[in-house]
Structures are given as structure tokens and as C-alpha cells.
Amino acid sequence: MSKPVTIRVDDELYALLKERAEAEGTTVTALITQAAHDAVRDPRLEGAAEAFRAFVNDNADAFDAAFPEDTLTRLDTPGRAA
Numbered sequence: 001m002s003k004p005v006t007i008r009v010d011d012e013l014y015a016l017l018k019e020r021a022e023a024e025g026t027t028v029t030a031l032i033t034q035a036a037h038d039a040v041r042d043p044r045l046e047g048a049a050e051a052f053r054a055f056v057n058d059n060a061d062a063f064d065a066a067f068p069e070d071t072l073t074r075l076d077t078p079g080r081a082a
Helices: 011-023 028-040 048-066
Strands: none
Touching (some): 011 028
16 A cells, blocks of 8 residues: 655756656656655665676676586677677
8 A cells, every 4th residue: 555745845846857757758756756766775786786797797608617508698798699
């Protein structure tokens, strides 16, 4: 169940929020809701996906050598296309 939250913003901020929401094809409510989610996101997760991708890319050859039967075709990695 969702709970209503009321905030007050000045006219200038509201105009900016509305402009941004329209540019992104969303609503002011959705924009503010996403900002609230971002504000409470666990900071330890910031950059985790990028760090994982970098680790996989940096160590792909070692994994392939250690587990040749499990080697995957990596079409999104330069130099590793099928």
C-alpha cells in the first residue's frame, strides 16, 4: 500500500520539475518518487555493476583458460566476438 507524502516547493522549482518530467515523458510524481528511491539506495551498491563488468572483462581470458568447456561467446566485449 502506498502512502501519500506532501511537500511544498516554490513555483520556480515546480516549473523545473514539470519541465524535466515532460522531457522524460513522465510525471512530476514519478520523478520525485524516483529521486526518493535514489536517496535511500544503499551506497555500497553504487558502481557495483561497472566494477563487476570490469572484473569480468579483465579476467575473461583466465576464466576461459581455467574452464574451457564453459567458455561463452562475448559479443559485447571488444576482441572477443564470435
